[in-house]
Structures are given as structure tokens and as C-alpha cells.
Amino acid sequence: MNALLAGQASLPRALRRRHAVVLLGTGMVGGAFLRLLDTPAGAALGLVGAANSRHQQTDPAGLAERSLRERLAVAGAARDDAALLAALDADAAVHKVIIDASASAVLAARHPAWLARGYHVVTANKALAGGDLQGWHALQAACAGHARYGDAATVGAGLPVLSTLRRLHACGDALLSLEGVLSGSLSWLFNRYDGTRPFSALLREARARGYTEPDARADLSGEDVARKLLILARTAGFALTRAAVQVENLVPEVLRALDTGQFAANLEALDAPLAARHAAATARGAVLRHLARIDRHGRAQVGLVEVAATHPAAHLRGTDNLFALKTTRYRAQPLVIQGPGAGPEITAQALLGDVLALV
Incomplete structure (x- = not known):
């Protein structure tokens, strides 16, 4: 068993991961999430895209840089959600996840559409679920499908x-x-x-x-x-x-x-x-x-x-x-x-x- 685990640990991360992840929002919470990707707990996640409100990165070499958050603050490709979703679609991971670490109401309004397309959505963004009642109902309807919605970070920072x-x-x-x-x-x-x-x-x-x-x-x-x-x-x-x-x-x-x-x-x-x-x-x-x-x-x-x-x-x-x-x-x-x-x-x-x- 130890030999098997050692062999798995030596595999390239892209071969071991089960989650392809796009991170939207590279502020303080997003930056902390990027740091978690370099821990053993984050080894199953493959970052295929990251973006702030103006810039994004989908190139694997750029995504692997430790200074990714700082680089996106000053430069990068222009923000293009279609390109970010295309990076998710192109990945062979079992689970394809959009992580919304922003506070943008515009992004939150897209959660039901992303769920309907089959992407899992994990978020700290309260703007939709805590917004108008119509948005809440749209979210609940989208959650009835296969894709799952992770909202533990919206209230209590993960307290159960x-x-x-x-x-x-x-x-x-x-x-x-x-x-x-x-x-x-x-x-x-x-x-x-x-x-x-x-x-x-x-x-x-x-x-x-x-x-x-x-x-x-x-x-x-x-x-x-x-x-x-x-x-x-x-x-x-x-x-x-x-x-x-x-x-x-x-x-x-x-x-x-x-x-x-x-x-x-x-x-x-x-x-x-x-x-x-x-x-x-x-x-x-x-x-x-x-x-x-x-x-x-x-x-x-x-x-x-x-x-x-x-x-x-x-x-x-x-x-x-x-x-x-x-x-x-x-x-x-x-x-x-x-x-x-x-x-x-x-x-x-x-x-x-x-x-x-x-x-």
C-alpha cells in the first residue's frame, strides 16, 4: 500500500487530479485558495484558468507561477469567460468546477446558467442566494440537475x-x-x-x-x-x-x-x-x-x-x-x-x- 501511494505521489499532478478548476476572483480569498493548491489537500485539483475582473490566465505555465495573483493584478489576457469555460471543457478531469471567490453580482447571476451547463459551482459570493427571491428560485431550480452547488463559504466561512x-x-x-x-x-x-x-x-x-x-x-x-x-x-x-x-x-x-x-x-x-x-x-x-x-x-x-x-x-x-x-x-x-x-x-x-x- 505504501508503495502504491508513493507511486501515485510521483505522478504528474495533471494525471492525478480529479477536478478541473477555474477560479474567478483573485483577491484575498482567491489568493488564499491559490496557496491551498500547493498543499497535499489541493493535489487533486487542476487549475485550468484564473481571472480577476480585468485579466485572466489559462496558460499552464502561467498558472503554475507562484506569483500568479500578483501578475494578474497588472497584466494578462483580457477577461473572457468563454475562453475560461473552453479551458474547462478541454480538460479530461472527472469534475469541472467554477469557483466564484468574487463579490460580483454580475458573476453570481450566472451561477444558474453554469449549473445548467453541467459545471459544478463553488462560491463565497452571496449576491445571488442572498439577493432577490427570484434569483434564489432560479438557483434552486438549477440545483435540481446533475451539477452541485457548494455554498458553505457564503455563511459562517465554512462553519456547518x-x-x-x-x-x-x-x-x-x-x-x-x-x-x-x-x-x-x-x-x-x-x-x-x-x-x-x-x-x-x-x-x-x-x-x-x-x-x-x-x-x-x-x-x-x-x-x-x-x-x-x-x-x-x-x-x-x-x-x-x-x-x-x-x-x-x-x-x-x-x-x-x-x-x-x-x-x-x-x-x-x-x-x-x-x-x-x-x-x-x-x-x-x-x-x-x-x-x-x-x-x-x-x-x-x-x-x-x-x-x-x-x-x-x-x-x-x-x-x-x-x-x-x-x-x-x-x-x-x-x-x-x-x-x-x-x-x-x-x-x-x-x-x-x-x-x-x-x-
């Missing part, structure tokens, strides 16, 4: 919350309520925000660590959490629309219309309002946490709330996400899923896990 909800729903269990911290970036921010440092300084650090979305207003506005809550609710059987979710926007009006660069240069406008809320919560013996909630009637809210020091969310660490599920069979004691919910490495690992689950 979507798979748990699907299992419970399939067994006839019904969600009575869900409460939790759904944003790793907002978890990190409010776990650390104790009034000793301006909120703007913490936000800049979170951005540098890769915890926030490229435009942090996607986090602070509550819209990223709202998309996640919609995915969770729909997975649990609620046909929820975005209009049904009450969302608190933490971004002051003065910052909402700025471009991304101007917003980043004016983060101090966030400090005074949040300092006042922190002081008020502290005076009442509470802490601030960003929570998402849905009840059995489909009423859903997202926003910053005061919680007592005994609340489970008050004891989170780092980028922890928390999902507390009450169902007809987990009524007396909620089913709790907790763990890190942000970061390029764990999100990329969720993508890789979904690809490997195709075997």
Missing part, C-alpha cells in the same frame, strides 16, 4: 450551519428562531471595541487583516449580514425577501455617497456616534454586539444591540460567529454553532472543502 439547517429541514424539523452574530468582521470589531481606541482605528486594522469586505460599508451597513440571514432563512424554508428584513445601517449619512477611497479617508466620522452608544451600554452593564434574528413568523432584524454580560454573544472571541437555532426538536435548549467566521484562509478552506466534497 447551512448543512445543519438542510439536514434538520429534510428531517421535518422546523426553525422556530435563529439569533446570532453572522459577521466575522463585526464580531471582531465589537469584541475589541472597549472605548480605549477609536472605532475607526479598529476598522482600519480589520480591513488590513482581510476581515471586512473590500468596501467596509458592506459590513457596517448591515447588508452583508442581511444577505447571510436571507440565505439562512431560505435554507430553513422561509421565502423571505430583502424588504422583510429590518436592517440598521451604522454608516453615517455623510459617508454613504462617497467613493471607496473617500470613505476610507473619512472613517473618523464613525467614532462619535459609536462612542456614545458604547458609553450608554457600559452605564447599563451591557455590551454592544451586532446581531441578526429571525422568528418562526419570518420576522427578521439586523443591527447593533445591547446584550447583558451573561449573553452568549458577550463572550465571543476574535472573528467568532455564533448561530443559536431553536427548532421544534431543539426547543428547550438551542443548537449552537460557534467558531471563526472571517478571514481569507478559513474562507478559502471552505471553498476547497466544497470542491473535495464532489468526490
